[in-house]
Amino acid sequence: MGLFDRHAGLLEAYRDVRTTGYDPFQIRMERVLSPTEAIINGKKTLLVGTNNYFGLTFDPSCMDAAIEAIRAEGTGTTGSRIANGSYSEHVALEKEIAAFYGKKHCMVFTTGYQANLGVISTLAGPDDFLLIDADSHASIYDACKMTQAEVVRFKHNDPGSLEARLRRLGDKPGNRVVVLEGIYSMLGDSAPLRAFVDVCKKHGAYVLVDEAHSLGALGEHGRGLCESTGVIDDCHFIVGTFSKTLGAIGGYCVSDDPDFDILRVTVRAYMFTASLPPSIVASVRQALRVVQARPELRTQLWANVATLYDGLKARGFTLGPEHGPVVGVHLPDRMTAIGFWRAMLDAGIYVNVAVPPATPNGVSLLRCSLCAVHTREQLEHMVEVMTGIGRQFGVLPAQPELRVAGAR
Amino acid sequence: MLVSATHEMTVANDGMIETFTRTREISRAEVIREICHHLAPYQNGDQPIVGDTVIAKDLTIDSLAIMDMVMELEDRFDVSIPMSVIAEIHTVNELADTILDLSARG
Numbered sequence: 001m002g003l004f005d006r007h008a009g010l011l012e013a014y015r016d017v018r019t020t021g022y023d024p025f026q027i028r029m030e031r032v033l034s035p036t037e038a039i040i041n042g043k044k045t046l047l048v049g050t051n052n053y054f055g056l057t058f059d060p061s062c063m064d065a066a067i068e069a070i071r072a073e074g075t076g077t078t079g080s081r082i083a084n085g086s087y088s089e090h091v092a093l094e095k096e097i098a099a100f101y102g103k104k105h106c107m108v109f110t111t112g113y114q115a116n117l118g119v120i121s122t123l124a125g126p127d128d129f130l131l132i133d134a135d136s137h138a139s140i141y142d143a144c145k146m147t148q149a150e151v152v153r154f155k156h157n158d159p160g161s162l163e164a165r166l167r168r169l170g171d172k173p174g175n176r177v178v179v180l181e182g183i184y185s186m187l188g189d190s191a192p193l194r195a196f197v198d199v200c201k202k203h204g205a206y207v208l209v210d211e212a213h214s215l216g217a218l219g220e221h222g223r224g225l226c227e228s229t230g231v232i233d234d235c236h237f238i239v240g241t242f243s244k245t246l247g248a249i250g251g252y253c254v255s256d257d258p259d260f261d262i263l264r265v266t267v268r269a270y271m272f273t274a275s276l277p278p279s280i281v282a283s284v285r286q287a288l289r290v291v292q293a294r295p296e297l298r299t300q301l302w303a304n305v306a307t308l309y310d311g312l313k314a315r316g317f318t319l320g321p322e323h324g325p326v327v328g329v330h331l332p333d334r335m336t337a338i339g340f341w342r343a344m345l346d347a348g349i350y351v352n353v354a355v356p357p358a359t360p361n362g363v364s365l366l367r368c369s370l371c372a373v374h375t376r377e378q379l380e381h382m383v384e385v386m387t388g389i390g391r392q393f394g395v396l397p398a399q400p401e402l403r404v405a406g407a408r
Numbered sequence: 409m410l411v412s413a414t415h416e417m418t419v420a421n422d423g424m425i426e427t428f429t430r431t432r433e434i435s436r437a438e439v440i441r442e443i444c445h446h447l448a449p450y451q452n453g454d455q456p457i458v459g460d461t462v463i464a465k466d467l468t469i470d471s472l473a474i475m476d477m478v479m480e481l482e483d484r485f486d487v488s489i490p491m492s493v494i495a496e497i498h499t500v501n502e503l504a505d506t507i508l509d510l511s512a513r514g
Binding site for chain 2 (some may be wrong): 164168
C-alpha cells in the first residue's frame with residue numbers, strides 16, 4: 001500500500017470540491033485592503049469569513065505598537081521561553097491577561113491550537129478522565145489523542161449527557177476534567193455554561209472553557225461566556241486565542257490554581273516551540289486595551305450579527321440555532337455548498353465553506369463570521385446576493401414569496 | 409452500578425410507597441439488535457449487517473457518525489466507552505462484547 005493510498009476517500013472528496021474551478025482550501029488573498037475587503041481573483045471582495053470580530057487587524061494603535069516593538073526588539077525571539085528566556089513583554093502580557101480575567105496566573109502560547117493541545121493533554125494524566133463536548137474543535141480532539149487519560153464524549157451542549165457520563169464514573173479514583181467552548185466555531189451557538197458548571201460542581205469535576213470565539217464578543221467587559229453567564233470563578237481554566245478578536249496570533253490559559261506554573265515545564269507545546277515575536281506581543285497587548293476601552297465594538301458586532309442572521313432567516317435560509325458572531329448557513333449537501341460558495345465568490349463575497357468531516361452531524365455549511373466594522377449596507381447587499389443564489393440553486397423557492405409589508 | 413440495565417419501579421401498596429429495583433440481564437442478541445438498528449441507514453446495498461460486519465469498512469458510515477452512534481448506545485445501555493477503546497473496535501460483535509463487558513463491570 002502506498003503512503004497516500006489510505007487517503008483515497010479524502011482525495012476523491014477533494015477532487016469533487018475542486019470541480020467548481022476554485023479550491024476553497026487554497027484561496028489566495030492577492031491583497032488584503034482592510035478587515036472587511038481583499039482582492040481575490042483580481043476582484044475587490046467583501047470578507048465575511050475571517051474571524052476578525054472587532055476588525056482590529058488594521059487598528060492604527062495596534063499596528064503602531066507592533067512596528068515600534070520590531071524597531072526596539074527585532075523581528076523574532078528565535079527560540080522557546082524555557083531555552084531562550086522570556087522577554088519582559090511576554091511576562092507583561094501574561095500579567096495583563098490574568099488581570100483581565102481576575103485570575104492569578106496566565107501562560108501565553110504561540111498559537112491557540114497549541115494552548116488547547118498542550119494544556120488539555122497535560123492537565124489530565126493516567127487514571128484521570130477527560131470529558132469533551134462532541135462538537136469540540138480539532139485542537140481539543142488532538143489533545144485527546146496525546147493524553148494518557150480516559151476520554152469520553154458527551155452530546156453537544158447537553159449537560160444531562162455530561163452528567164450521565166460523570167455519574168457512570170461512580171467512585172473511581174482520578175480527576176475529572178470537562179472541556180467546553182464558549183461559542184462553537186461552526187454554527188455560532190454558545191454552551192449552556194451555567195448548567196454545565198452546576199453539573200461539574202455536583203460531581204467534583206474541573207471545568208476548562210475555550211473562549212476562542214467569544215473573547216470580546218460576550219460579557220460586559222468582553223471576557224467571554226464565562227463572564228456573560230457569571231461563572232468566571234467556577235471555571236478552573238480559561239483558554240483563548242489572540243488570532244480572532246485580538247487580530248494577531250497566539251493563545252493563552254488563565255487559572256487560579258496555585259501550582260499552575262508547573263505547566264511551564266510540563267507542557268511540551270509550550271516548551272518546545274519558539275515564543276511569540278515582540279511585534280505580536282505588542283499588538284496583542286494594545287488590542288486587549290482597545291477591547292476594554294471600546295465596548296461599542298461589541299455593540300456594533302452584535303448589530304451586524306442581527307442584520308445578517310435576521311436577514312437570511314427572513315428569506316428562508318436554515319441557520320444555526322441562535323445569533324452568534326459566526327452564522328452558519330445550512331445547505332443540503334456538499335456539492336451544493338461548494339457551488340454556492342463559488343457563486344458567492346464570483347459575486348464578490350468571501351465566506352468559509354465547511355463540509356464533512358469538519359462539521360458536526362455531517363452537515364454542509366457556509367460559515368460566515370461577522371466583523372464590528374462591516375457596514376449595514378455591506379451585509380444587506382450580502383443578504384440580497386445570497387437570496388439570489390439561493391433561488392438559483394433551488395435552496396430557496398424560485399419565486400419570491402409574498403411578504404407582509406414592513407417585514408424584513 | 410448494577411450488573412446490567414436497571415428499571416426502577418414505584419408501586420403503591422396499601423397507601424405505602426414501596427420502591428424496588430429490578431435487575432434484568434442484557435442479552436447479547438439484544439445489544440446486537442440495537443447496534444444493527446443504528447447501523448441500518450448505512451447499509452451497503454443488499455449486504456446484510458451481521459456480527460462480523462466491519463463497521464468502518466463494510467458500511468457507508470464515517471468515523472464521526474460512528475462516534476455519535478456510540479454515544480446513543482452508551483445511553484441506551486448505561487455504559488461509557490472511552491475513545492481509545494472505540495478506536496480498537498472493528499466489528500459489530502466486538503462493539504457488542506465491549507458494551508456487555510463494560511456493563512458487567514459496572
